[in-house]
Amino acid sequence: MRPVPPLLDVQALSVAFGKPQAPKPALEKVSFVVQPGEVVALVGESGSGKSVTAMSVMQLIGREGGRITGGRMLFSPDGAAPVDLAQLEEEKLRRLRGREIAMIFQEPMTSLNPIKTVGVQLAEVLVLHQGASWKAATAEAQRMLDRVHMTEPARRMGQYPHELSGGMRQRVMIGMALLCRPKLLIADEPTTALDVTVQAQIVVLLQELQRETGTAVLFISHDLALVSQIASRVVVMRHGQVVEQAPRDSLLAAPTQPYTRMLLDAAPRLGGGSPAPLPAAAPLLSVRGLSKTFPTPKGPVQAVADVGFDLQAGETLALIGESGCGKSTTARMVMRLIEPTSGSVSIDGRDITALSPRQMQPVRRAMQMVFQDPYASLNPRLSAFDAITEPLAIHAPRMPRAERRARAEAVLRQVHLPADSLDRYPHQFSGGQRQRLCIARALSLEPRILVADEAVSALDVSVQMQVVALLQELQQRLGLACLFISHDIGVVERISHRIAVMRAGRIVESGATQDILRAPREAYTQQLIAAVPRLPQPRAVQEAMVPA
Structure with a gap:
């Protein structure tokens, strides 16, 4: 019996921006794997290459002006023979996106269509990828809004993105990504705009989805406390390279690289103290x-x-x-x-x-x-x-x-x-x-x-x-x-x-x-x-x- 391959196997991935004759490297030989049902966290400072990695896996990096200059991204849903995402034609990629691989983008306002209601945007995912009727898709979309703890889901279905708060828009994006129950969910800062109570609820929701469907998650975040709750392995990136990767508990307890230790030292912890109240004075x-x-x-x-x-x-x-x-x-x-x-x-x-x-x-x-x-x-x-x-x-x-x-x-x-x-x-x-x-x-x-x-x-x-x-x-x-x-x-x-x-x-x-x-x-x-x-x-x- 042959071993089951990883769901996603990224091998020496390199990406550059700019003109071919004067390329500006963004990723250099990035390698990691995501097993079925596993949560792998990509952490690092802004500009380290986390989002470039995510956009490359989705094969959307070309729309951002980048191009893959080397490496492979092998995707094996349900243990099938691996396919290299970097070599797939656009038509096959379109069938994978949303159904097999879904992504929660970092900035919901730019990811949602400003002239369509929330309900229409959610329902069309099911219509396009699963052939559902508009009536069934609309009902399922409203149920998903309830699952991601949106207040008044029926009312939100008829609203436009600009009528929602930042946190509400992010919950719409999360619900949209989860509708087709993908094999791999790429979550690029999915809880950045959410308050702590909803953040905790979304973490529970992602964990429930994993148990139900075996969905694997590539979780991109700067919040190391959140990563400590959800990830099973952590990949640390800096300047477009992987500097350290290890199981969560060992990396958080005993990081081997100075950069990882710096990130952990900089993370805010409750109980660290606050500025003393100022003496009473006339208000500005x-x-x-x-x-x-x-x-x-x-x-x-x-x-x-x-x-x-x-x-x-x-x-x-x-x-x-x-x-x-x-x-x-x-x-x-x-x-x-x-x-x-x-x-x-x-x-x-x-x-x-x-x-x-x-x-x-x-x-x-x-x-x-x-x-x-x-x-x-x-x-x-x-x-x-x-x-x-x-x-x-x-x-x-x-x-x-x-x-x-x-x-x-x-x-x-x-x-x-x-x-x-x-x-x-x-x-x-x-x-x-x-x-x-x-x-x-x-x-x-x-x-x-x-x-x-x-x-x-x-x-x-x-x-x-x-x-x-x-x-x-x-x-x-x-x-x-x-x-x-x-x-x-x-x-x-x-x-x-x-x-x-x-x-x-x-x-x-x-x-x-x-x-x-x-x-x-x-x-x-x-x-x-x-x-x-x-x-x-x-x-x-x-x-x-x-x-x-």
């Missing part, structure tokens, strides 16, 4: 009674109700809560990107909610925002230089171009992107690099208030630590105030002086960071904290903790 930003009601065909929906908080110079206030609870709507009202139904937003005691657009312009220089979806918030036609300096062109039009370029290079260094990135376009950056580009754009004006909506959720752990250190340095040097929206409670603990917990449009609990995390009063807050994935301590730390 004051929000009172902020509410927002949206009209819908079925009647008004209240997204935010009577929210109030203060934020002083040099302070970080974190807004946490599940997706759809009103965090992003609150942030957009603070920025006057949407108008509140009632309430006030004051800066230095001046209510800005009644200001005209002309009166708001100088105020906007003092307030900048980093949006949740970096690809959707960057103009694909603008280079990194134009994107970063666009705020300067508006607010400082007389600044010479050379000075603008110097400012752009300086903020790129602050977010740890090379200066030669200025002439690249958004599609030429990884997801984490695009988010750093958005942070650089927001910092180019040296604002007094930064509203960060999941600003570090797409970043790998080492860059997260660097960006958090940068924001803290700016707070000390410039008195930067930060409204920090995040589902990553480990990062929240590291950066925030205070926390406000939102649920169903209301703040249900607030206080000093350590008070909230150590002794939460509300059952909902307790549930959020309990759902945070924990990273095991390295073996050396465990041994040091054992009494002699």
Whole structure:
């Protein structure tokens, strides 16, 4: 009896971008296997080649301007004779994609069709790949939305992607990938936009799917705590190469490579401490009674109700809560990107909610925002230089171009992107690099208030630590105030002086960071904290903790 081959066997895969006569290598001889029913995690910093590997397996890398220059990708569903994905014709690949191999992409807003409802996009997967009728496909699509814990699944079926929160859009993408029960699921940062409770539910869902169907998962993530919960083996990548791979427990407990140890040391862990609350002072930003009601065909929906908080110079206030609870709507009202139904937003005691657009312009220089979806918030036609300096062109039009370029290079260094990135376009950056580009754009004006909506959720752990250190340095040097929206409670603990917990449009609990995390009063807050994935301590730390 011949041995069963791996489901996916990647052998010395090499990928390059650019012209053939001047190639820029992105992957160099990457090798790993995925067995049937196994979860293999690809981890590493943004730009390390994780997403390039995923796009190559799907044979979509050519659409991104890349080409496979060497190696094989042998795929053997149900133990069949291996086929090399790198050599398959497009027609055969089209039959494999979605049915045998499915992918959850990193940025749901760019993966969903903006002019089709969620229900249509889900149902057409079953119509195309399984020949289902529209009626049966629609019913199954709604059941899948329920399985991925979407609120009001029947209502969501008739909505468009822009009407959903970032976390909701990601759940749609996960459901879409799971509909045909593929043999291999490639998940590129599938839980980045999700709050911790739904993240835990999705992990359970993926594990249930494995038990039911034997689906294997290639799981790409920067969240090592999450990887420790779901993966059976871990492949560590850096600069387009595999630097270490091993079973999960041995790699997390005793990594052999300095780079892997650095990643583990940089990962946020609950209990690592937080900034002490600042002495009482006059607030820089004051929000009172902020509410927002949206009209819908079925009647008004209240997204935010009577929210109030203060934020002083040099302070970080974190807004946490599940997706759809009103965090992003609150942030957009603070920025006057949407108008509140009632309430006030004051800066230095001046209510800005009644200001005209002309009166708001100088105020906007003092307030900048980093949006949740970096690809959707960057103009694909603008280079990194134009994107970063666009705020300067508006607010400082007389600044010479050379000075603008110097400012752009300086903020790129602050977010740890090379200066030669200025002439690249958004599609030429990884997801984490695009988010750093958005942070650089927001910092180019040296604002007094930064509203960060999941600003570090797409970043790998080492860059997260660097960006958090940068924001803290700016707070000390410039008195930067930060409204920090995040589902990553480990990062929240590291950066925030205070926390406000939102649920169903209301703040249900607030206080000093350590008070909230150590002794939460509300059952909902307790549930959020309990759902945070924990990273095991390295073996050396465990041994040091054992009494002699």
